[in-house]
Amino acid sequence: MLSAGPTPHTPLEQWTFTIEGATPSPLTWSWGELLALPAETITVDIHCVTKWSKFATQWRGVSLDTLLDGVVASEARFAMAFCDGGYTTNLPLADLTGGRAWVAYEFAGAPLHAEHGGPARLLVPHLYFWKSAKWVRGLRLMAADERGFWEGYGYHDRGDPWLEQRYQGD
Numbered sequence: 001m002l003s004a005g006p007t008p009h010t011p012l013e014q015w016t017f018t019i020e021g022a023t024p025s026p027l028t029w030s031w032g033e034l035l036a037l038p039a040e041t042i043t044v045d046i047h048c049v050t051k052w053s054k055f056a057t058q059w060r061g062v063s064l065d066t067l068l069d070g071v072v073a074s075e076a077r078f079a080m081a082f083c084d085g086g087y088t089t090n091l092p093l094a095d096l097t098g099g100r101a102w103v104a105y106e107f108a109g110a111p112l113h114a115e116h117g118g119p120a121r122l123l124v125p126h127l128y129f130w131k132s133a134k135w136v137r138g139l140r141l142m143a144a145d146e147r148g149f150w151e152g153y154g155y156h157d158r159g160d161p162w163l164e165q166r167y168q169g170d
Helices: 031-036 064-068
Strands: 016-021 027-030 040-047 053-063 078-083 088-092 102-107 121-123 136-142
Touching (some): 016 064, 053 064
Antiparallel strands (some): 053 102, 078 136
């Protein structure tokens, strides 16, 4: 379990998820509102930049397609995930849509533990796991790409494990 800082513990009654940025007005869901949205159970392999993989992991969460449905952001091509503790990671919007990303709140049939990013983390299994940001609180939609936390320290902007995109220049 790798983290960029200490494990945050946000009470669920204070937790929200917000989509902001290149949109007419921000959209925000409380914990209860997020849980009331249609959820999916997903079984996927995950890959860490430190060269380990875990196969057939089971998650439950809300698809980013559901959360972005109806959001008018025609100039947005990228998103910055932001999290408790100040962590950020940048992603092309195309990597978050089309059934490729979720806000996950369960792992292996149980609530997601704080040490693993609970109460909710971004799940983008086709990219290295640092892109599946722990303790996610929202997305900022952007017209141009900006580097997130690890990307600012030289990690690859996209992080495709099949192309071994670990560091800038890979």
